[in-house]
Amino acid sequence: MLHILGIRHHGPGSARSVCNAMAQIKPDCILIEGPPDANALIEQLHHADFRPPVALLLNTPAQKEVRSQAVFYPFAEFSPEWQALQYAVQQQVAVEFMDLPLQHSFALQQQWQAEIQQGLDAQQNEGDDCTEDDEEIEPDVAENALPNVFAIRHDPIQLLAQQAGYQDSERFWEHLVEQQPHAGQMFVAINDAMAALRNYITEQTEQFPVEQDTATRIEQYREAYMRKIIRQAEKQGYENIVVICGAWHAPVLNDLKATRKDDTELLKGLPKTKIESAWIAWTHGRLSRDSGYGAGVQAVGWYAHLWKHYQQAVDGQVDAEKISIDWLSQFAHALRQAGQDASSAQIIDAVQLIQSLLQLRGRCIPDLEDLFEVIQTVLNHGLEIPQPVLNKLLQDEKLGQVPEALIELPIQKDFLQQVKHFRLKLEAPHREITLDLRNAFDLEKSQFLHCVTLLGVAWADLAGTGSGQGSFKEVWQLSWQPESSLYLNEMSLWGNSIELASQNYVEHQLRQSDDVAQVARWIEHILLSGLDQSLDVALTKLDELSTQHQDPSVILATLKPLITALRYGSVRQLSTVHLQQVVEHLAIRLMLSLPSYCLQLNAESAQQFAQQLQSLYELLGQLQQDELLQLWQETLQKLLQQEQMQGYLHGYCVRLARQQQVLDIPQTQAYLSRALSVGQTADYSAAWFEGFLTHQALLLIHEPSLWMIVHQWVAGLEESQFIELLPILARTAASFSPAEAQQLVQKVAQKQVEHVAQTTALDVARAQAVLDEIYAYLQPVAVES
Template structure:
């Protein structure tokens, strides 16, 4: 039998009145399929309608048919993969023009029994679509767009992809009452896609098991009496039209599923910007559906195209982007002309896009140009559905909605909105800020801080205002449903999430990662958890007291001092004893100071960074009631016993800065180091490196220190200078540009020259050029010396 014969047989097998079986091949969210399916059901008046949707969603059918349900909506399954990867989320969306939703509505109209017949969402065959970390669709249709058959057919018809091909062949027939011819063509089209798909791929993706599950449901329905209408994705139709005997055994689901009916939105349904479920830019297809529904027949394509482009121009004007009337006329003319050339009854989606590009873009066009992006966003739409109260959203979602209303946040649709908050002077705004921070912790997609202090990095903390951008999208609602296991109220869920993240750190071998733990504490404070963080603070105190790394404890103490002194969103209530935590970190820092004399070369830089922070800690000790003398005494002991020259220089600098040692100590130590003949190169410069990294200003403020360094540099010969050069570079790297300029000024004053002459840089010469030049100069000097001609180069 040839492929032509096979396809002809399939066309006749889709509808079998003698068996009472009508297999309807559809594409998800196709208005043309939905229209033809409605006509079929009204003509056939079936006793049963079977729909390809997870069978464990069956109890949600009454909710979908509730008069207060307003698409777009989605059934979301939270699937527990039996410990494999925790819970994952799968979505099954419905909109007004979804054939499955139309089948439910029209089936109820004619009194049919309604059933979902696909494998349960927890079935391995369905979970295969949930392998990613992001929520995904339970109605994947990638083969419609990336299959050898559709690619070849698109090329033959002059279409650029499977989306345009589908519109060209089928959406142009929206409103046509001949459902037999329509579904016959859809069935053959989908059979071609299946024929171009390797059988091994069909098995590996779980389709074979799913089709076995659906076939059993069809067989059982036929035993109860027909007519039976089976609404399935066109790819599966060929597997359901033949004999339904000798079906393979089904695998038992090994996961647990919780499911909810939630509001959904066009942005999430967009196949190019969401969960790859159906056709892209659903707002466009919604307009097609509504126009055909009003006209009770085929669209007036020209009117539809003109209205879409006019509405786009109106919206752009409202957003401050003018579309001149001549450009609108040109867009319509270009779109209609292209549609005629492509053999279409009117301008379709791709024609309209091309018309906009022709009229509004000057120069080369790309998929990312601004006018194309704006038009695609417009075609996508921002409609957000609604569900009945009886849908039973988890308590966490309802609690968050209630809190949002309290702070006057508009969650009525999925549009992006902004809210400016005076977090220093308005308690209500401060509470709203903490709500946003809590939502960032629990559901990052809900809100983004555009302007305001960043308490986690310590930047711009002087700002008085925050500005947030937020949107209540289906993704937001889905993420919150996933987090519903954490608690029934926002604070409890955030607290549970913090403890879960702490447990993850421990599992990852980061149980002593103090910066990460304090970051969690800070996020909890920003989320307004306050006194609820008491046990967390107690555990953190134990972690600090058992920590053995000087640098980590120093950074932790500095961060905790900042938190203790903070107000605004990061401010802790009096009932949370952060002072005890600071005291624990301070005590541990003092204890670990005694390990500084044992610093290895590998740990030197890390401890240098920490000693620079010690300067800041000493400065703020008195203001928060820490006994500064404990740290002063510990550092003094380090200065006595330390042999590492870099650490010695850093500690002495801290002591001089703190006033516990005179500046003369630095001068004395530096002079001894620079003139010590038994010291190696690194040891000679090490003390200077420690001073410059920790307290560079001492070089010109400590009386006599700069003179000692300058005298040393003036007295060494060129060979010695070249030996010291790498170490000098490392030492002076600690200076910032302002400090470098200051040093140049001080040296200029000593030598009676202009400061600018000391900082002139030849940017044309590379380091290699400099090295080669010095080598040549050295050889030249040696040659002149051998010839007794050194007077030639003596000034």
């Protein structure tokens, strides 16, 4: 006899009903919606060290440069499928999965994607052949009906919920199934309801035919294969077969004879691809609807809470009051941890209120909406429930466990051994650790974490380097993600250990790279990970690429990570002699190329490169090498002689030279006087003025000679020139601090101008007009600052 149990994946009520049904039916064969590719792994569930949540990982074999196709099939303790598997293992009942094998599903997806791409390529080659008549076609009536059909396909329970007076399909299903113990009758009712929904969709699509989408085509293959597996079970002589599948599929699995021919034809000649499978640990957080794996559980913590009480039920009678008490107590405890008050008296009042609400609403067990109303009213004094507290309870984050004996890949074994050696834990909640790199054990731990990160495993995230300015501390955030097992599987191509895989992987990336800045970043990763064996390969590649790049901006971007890596040397006990030589070579090449390069820059590029000159000086300062600093000063002197370069950049170079004591005040005054002289264009002088004085108000405040030169230049501008250059002057003044701006305003207002010998008479009236204009523009800057 065939018993089809339509369930909701990961539903505690569905799991409870399945357990009750199997206790009554006592099946000799159980067929479960799942990948037949993993049938061989079911036998491993006899191992006592399994702790849900766990998942089946099925993927195509890892290949270099190609991301594997992968699917996860998660199981929580309250999943009906998990309870059915446990029943089969304990009762020694034949059990297997019956969905469309992924060896076909993956191959079909690859085939369809290739067809779509071919169609796009053909369309691109042919061009857009749409005619005006095509564009003027009025929308068909079907467009109004199809959205309703697609909505039902996406959430078939929604239509039933609306008919029952519910606005939310989740709450409807909770009340109907997840909070009720059922065996046979409810599964029959679910099958009938789903059959009605499917008939409705069939009628709509027949009335308004549309092209099938990929999901619909895959569904047809899946259901045909399910029926094929059921027929095989019957042919093998099983007489009491239980089928556990999603409720949507249940109605179409009964009629096995009428569909035999069509199913055989549909499944004939399906493409195949190779599949690998394994059990991996999973997390409750990945069961949520937003996780991307289609588990569809909005509140994992609540479902786990219900399942715990379902298991404690005596003679099938669930203690509804205990469900409320325990949940409210957990919430009160979470509130106290968050620093809010929640007394025992409030919990008692809340329990009494929830029981009254249940009586008024004609239900026995509360749902989340009931509990949220009571929590907000009683425990949280009518205020909104704190989201962090709520999320913590609803997620109930925890990581499952798979027996170590079942781990087969050497790289996975090496990873777990090192996790154990370094006393780390694979936990789902975020955990922060601080490492002191002066300690040998912490240094090795840091290198291991950097290797894991380099391989792309989503576990360790470097959050900072401590509160101090030294580089001897690292702060890591650890949170194990289930998909990391897939990345480890893929990285087994590169080696049998974390260190060897990291070394081979990074060397492969280096050989493939043609970006000198990226190679420099790989070098930094190599040093952080302690992969000294790969350093020679990286430096050779860097030297090869750097000779091909003449752009100082590229070389500067390359120097930054290299110099940062050199700073790790003393703390990380690295031998960086070769790296030091490469850095010196790049720095020398960079400085020698600067004079000719700067002559080629336009105004926009010059402003950007000016900041890079400052960065170069700071990087050279970190190296603390007198020879390089001396070469920098000589290079700066050459840049000062290039007066043909763009005005902003030349003014910035004079500013750097003054800051670094390469120029004294008389020399600076000479450059300023030349840049603002009548022989220069007003645009050049204004750009030079901005490059020299941005953030440098103290030069004008404390150096009267410089102030006088600026004063004479501004006073000598014609009215039209002054108005045209006013935005630049105002932008420069806006970079001054409030205190500096105020001093300059007072200096203008009090006309504190030191007199110098002049060859022409001063036009006092004209000078006064200029000073009044400057005051009018500087005063708002000071006030706003």
